Amino acid sequence: MKHEGAPQGSAVPQETANGTTESFDGFGRHRFGGLSGKLLLMTVLFVMLAEVFIYVPSIANFRNTWLMDRLTTAGVAASVLAETNTIAPRLQEELLSTTGALAIALDQGSQRSLIAMSDVPGEVDFVFNMAEGSPWTSIVSSFEILTYRGDGAMRVVGAGQMGHTERVDVVLPVALLQQDMLAFSGRILALSLVISVITASLVYITLRALFIRPLRQLTRSMERFAESPEDASRIMNVSGRRDELGDAEIRLAAMEEALSRALHQKQRLADLGLAVSKINHDLRNLLASAQLFLERLEHVPDPTVSRLAPKILATLDRAVGYTQAVMSYGKAQERAPQRRLLALRRVGDDVADVLGLVDHETVQFDNRVPEDIEIDADPEQIFRVLLNLVRNALQALEAEKDETLVRRITLVAERDGTCVKLQVSDTGPGIPGNIRNALFKAFHSGSKHGGIGLGLAIVAELLKAHGGTIYLDDAKPGTCFCLEVPDRTA
Known part of the structure; x- marks a missing residue:
């Protein structure tokens, strides 16, 4: 493997604090003090x-x-x-x-x-x-x-x-x-003295060949990789040694490969973020135009238009808010919750209306939240929490092709003192085991329908801002997310 920089064994002069220069070897230490x-x-x-x-x-x-x-x-x-x-x-x-x-x-x-x-x-x-x-x-x-x-x-x-x-x-x-x-x-x-010099020289030459040179190659490989971690060609080539240094080379190469892949992925995500910001900028303008057209339709004397127009307008308002949130993603955290007392069952019904679950042909929506359950939460943020969870369940159920399967999404809630406990469950295939450890991390998606893996990460972040938690209940069939949202006084 070829390396750039000073040749092996050469000393590199460096300036000290008092202005003098000293000779250092490849490790950054004095040649004879190394x-x-x-x-x-x-x-x-x-x-x-x-x-x-x-x-x-x-x-x-x-x-x-x-x-x-x-x-x-x-x-x-x-x-x-x-x-x-x-x-x-x-x-x-x-x-x-x-x-x-x-x-x-x-x-x-x-x-x-x-x-x-x-x-x-x-x-x-x-x-x-x-x-x-x-x-x-x-x-x-x-x-x-x-x-x-x-x-x-x-x-x-x-x-x-x-x-x-x-x-x-x-x-x-x-x-x-x-x-x-x-x-x-x-x-x-x-x-x-003669025996010591001869023995020391033989041991020195042997250890230098067996250990010192490979260690310097490891150091030079790290220095070369550090110059451009995104460049996969700078990953260390493993020599094939079958000893501890060979193990170190294998682990170093694996670490450099993982780091290079992670940096490359982060760069792609940064480019994706820039593209999404541009798209959302134009999309927000289109949604604003759609709002203007819909406001004109509100004056049409038709019962159906009068019933659906407010809901469509509210949905467009949320869409505009979401585009603004995507554009500001990474520059700041979610805004602090502006908590109010909400009728949790009504929030669940609004989510079902937005996702078209009220009259869905194959998926049944079962809202079992009691009428008297009130939740102390931000209206928009708790709506987004339920929207993400119910939409994920809907996508999983719609992907099933077997018509004999039961396709049902269920909302269950109860108040436990100063805390509201909510369950969002479905009869789908469940969460794949390979993503459970990173379930609530961004860009970890088990969906096969183009999801980017932000939904559950947003849910976890919003609940954390409320002082609440979310976890996956493995004991129940399908997928069951358990949410806990405490009141402000708690």
């Missing part, structure tokens, strides 16, 4: 930490081996000299020079012999019995030697030869062991 640099540093530190755990027993083992070598050398030489009874000064000097000791003595149980001594040893700061040492005491003694400051001596006691019962007692300068231990530590440190 994930790659931190990964390299942590690898080196962890390898060095592992080397520390290796070094501690190693230095203790080096100390023990060094002391045993001195004891063995001194023990062999002391045994030979003791058996030949020839302890010449020259031989003593050679033995002391070979072992680096200040004094060597041989303990044969009942007899203790001084084999060699250069000078009278000074103060003895350490006494080591090699037969009684433990790993922990060896480690502690090793670090005591490394941190020792002074010119003192140490006394080492142990068996000089394998299989012999003699014990060798050697007095050595502490500085001699300390120098060799420091040299050994330096070699261990140098080797550890």
